Amino acid sequence: MYSHYGYNDFSVALGYKGDYIKRYFAEYGTLAGSITVNMGRPDPVVRHDQEHAPWTVDLIETGDETLTGGRVKRLQPHLGNGTFMLTWGDGVSDVDLDKLLAFHRYHGKLATITAVRPPARYGHMRFDGDQVTAFEEKPQTAEGWINGAFFVLEPQVFDYIEGDMVMFEHAPLENLARDGQLMAYRHDGFWAAMDTLRDKHILQKLWNSGQRPWAVWET
Template identity: 50%
Template sequence: MKVVILAGGMGTRLAEATELLPKPLVQIGERPIIWHIMKIYAAAGFDEFIICCGYKAHMIKSYFVNYFTENYDITVHLGENRVDFHGHPSERWKVTLIDTGLGTMTGGRVKRIAPYVGNETFCLTYGDGVSNVDIRALVDFHRAQRRLVTVTAVPSPGRFGILDIDEREVVSRFHEKPDNEMGWINGGFFVVEPAALEYIEGDETSWERAPLERLARENALAAYRHQGFWQPMDTLRDQRELEALWNSGKAPWKCW
């Protein structure tokens, strides 16, 4: 099963870091946050990734093209036009990097990579959030629910949109950022059937608006409730909190 990661946003709320880097390359413990996300999926056995690039796409592409050069010891044979890499990398990832446009919305980015997922169920998440969600259990739940999309629902910290979830674990309503309302929110870590891409009109479609709202109205959006660790990296404060957790040696999302 392929994993699609949304990595094209400008990260304006993290402007202190994203003036120089795309948000997915902002580091936690000397590794980009996108690396941490990919390690979470790889630990569950998913090692084929499709990265939806946009803002500073060339930097994300360069990171993966030069992955071994930056992370492993090398011997350069200048006369032979050859480079030897030393060590035994644990990452066995296949990474497809697609430039999905600078101003494209989240739904539009997913729509653009449709040819790369084909007719297969795929995972989808944001390139700026980590969690200790059980990916295997999430996928099993999705298959059992037999809905077009499953979203990982996490308790609201009070600054995100709300999911109304019924007794069948089905989302009956999806609504963004209400005032003074608490509940379950969209935590990313989706599992998606390819038919759900038909709910996306084009580049200007936000995945979190019309597609998810319509899926909820049609009882086609399931919710996998996760009450463990989950944290996005929206602000510099978030980045510092994640950095402190990583440096403590007790990062809750480290499952590898």
């Protein structure tokens, strides 16, 4: 998604089973395309299909027990001194990242959070008396906004994170809001989290059906 908008430099905060993520990227060139193996050569693997994603990915060990704020803090040496984007790995959305960044630069505060409407857990019925006049299968909630976890941040945000055992969603965001430094970009489009096996099955079903609005790189 980020690469679709031209953002190709990434820092990934590794924790539990981070070795799986390292192994994926270390072997990406081999696993993502066709290869020829010539066991008689010093370098036996010849890779075909050499055009791969233009990503630079820093895989940073941040500890198995470190909380979200602490993980962000540990990325600081790798992010430079400019504006950066942040997200978790468990949400998908069709939020326009260029518009999100433009909104952040317009208001000039330290932090922008994407506010989204969560999908309803159950279908929604409309009535005329006892007659059902409409049935909507799991619509986006008509009211209420939650943290969609697509952030744009200035480096001063690191000053709001005191150590490893800090949840980013608690004291840092609360104190940014207290100081008038947190703004919300309201996104009315698609957003979903994959927190449970049930969520995974729902998103997999959407993907297999071709109804995957978060796959903006396909448009």
